[in-house]
Amino acid sequence: MSLGYLFGGGVGTEPHGLELYRTYEVVQSWYEQVSAWTGLTVGQILEEDLPTAQEERQSVGTVREAALAIGVHDVLASFNLRPAAIGGLSLGAMTASCLAGSLGRRELFEMLAASRDTPEPSADDPQQGIAIAFSALDGGAPSYPGENLPGIHLAGDFGPTADGTRRIIMLAGHAEALGALAAEVPPGTVVPLPGRTIAVHTPLRRPYRDFMAPRIDAIPFAAPGIPLLSCLERKVLRTAADVRDLFQRNSTDPISLVDVYTGMQEQGVQLGLVMGPSIPEGILAFPFPVVHIERPEHIEQALTTAYDLGIDLSGTPVLS
Numbered sequence: 001m002s003l004g005y006l007f008g009g010g011v012g013t014e015p016h017g018l019e020l021y022r023t024y025e026v027v028q029s030w031y032e033q034v035s036a037w038t039g040l041t042v043g044q045i046l047e048e049d050l051p052t053a054q055e056e057r058q059s060v061g062t063v064r065e066a067a068l069a070i071g072v073h074d075v076l077a078s079f080n081l082r083p084a085a086i087g088g089l090s091l092g093a094m095t096a097s098c099l100a101g102s103l104g105r106r107e108l109f110e111m112l113a114a115s116r117d118t119p120e121p122s123a124d125d126p127q128q129g130i131a132i133a134f135s136a137l138d139g140g141a142p143s144y145p146g147e148n149l150p151g152i153h154l155a156g157d158f159g160p161t162a163d164g165t166r167r168i169i170m171l172a173g174h175a176e177a178l179g180a181l182a183a184e185v186p187p188g189t190v191v192p193l194p195g196r197t198i199a200v201h202t203p204l205r206r207p208y209r210d211f212m213a214p215r216i217d218a219i220p221f222a223a224p225g226i227p228l229l230s231c232l233e234r235k236v237l238r239t240a241a242d243v244r245d246l247f248q249r250n251s252t253d254p255i256s257l258v259d260v261y262t263g264m265q266e267q268g269v270q271l272g273l274v275m276g277p278s279i280p281e282g283i284l285a286f287p288f289p290v291v292h293i294e295r296p297e298h299i300e301q302a303l304t305t306a307y308d309l310g311i312d313l314s315g316t317p318v319l320s
Contacts, residue, residue, distance in 0.1 A: 131181075
């Protein structure tokens with residue numbers, strides 16, 4: 001049986017990874033390395049409050065989430081558990097690319113740290129926001145509340161809920177438009193997320209994309225060493241150019257968890273390990289069993305589940 005790793009893309013505001021850090025020496029060494037590359041202290045990466053400035057907060061949050069995800073990977077690798085296919089959403093797609101061997105860890109974290117220098121938006125710009133929306137299931141491209149309304153964009157498709165009744169969509173755009181939409185539709189249909197002030201995966205993120213483009217162009221990408229699933233379209237990324245394109249488009253194009261897990265299923269994945277807290281547990285439907293990992297007890301659960309399903313723990317080597 002084949003094992004797949006899925007990496008989420010939310011930039012967490014709450015500290016995560018402290019228990020893993022206290023439990024595993026490999027995680028302690030890893031966080032020290034991330035600290036050296038980014039100029040952040042281990043405390044800043046693990047548990048201290050995030051900065052208040054928008055772009056700096058986003059930068060430190062991405063370092064925090066990526067460090068946790070790779071720390072989980074390294075603990076599993078110490079038990080000889082490795083993926084046969086890999087993919088993720090947003091930041092998770094970049095983390096997955098790193099673990100597939102398409103760029104070095106140092107290059108990834110130096111890029112994430114450098115994003116804090118992105119110019120802050122003008123005080124005159126409309127405030128941005130994110131909302132979670134629930135739409136009816138259909139067989140084609142997802143429709144969503146607010147479709148075709150100015151100031152509202154489809155930013156992500158997370159697929160059907162576990163009970164098969166609805167589809168979960170991420171909307172992003174102007175906060176005022178999202179708030180007005182939430183007030184017009186039935187309660188609970190559109191839920192603006194507090195504290196989220198960046199319209200990720202929409203054209204509004206173009207200034208960030210343009211600012212980071214030269215740094216991404218300078219990264220020496222390589223072809224993935226294992227199947228790497230895109231979150232921007234249903235595609236296996238096979239070349240260095242494919243991965244570079246993912247990095248360049250990631251901030252402005254909508255993402256799809258469905259594309260990732262469908263691609264994994266086509267690769268023969270029969271158990272998925274979800275790294276970190278950014279893909280909610282128990283809410284979404286997956287085509288194969290998944291184990292969510294963010295605490296030490298989840299490591300044992302992952303190993304036990306893999307053993308019970310007959311997965312070969314010799315695994316597929318992942319380039320570092």
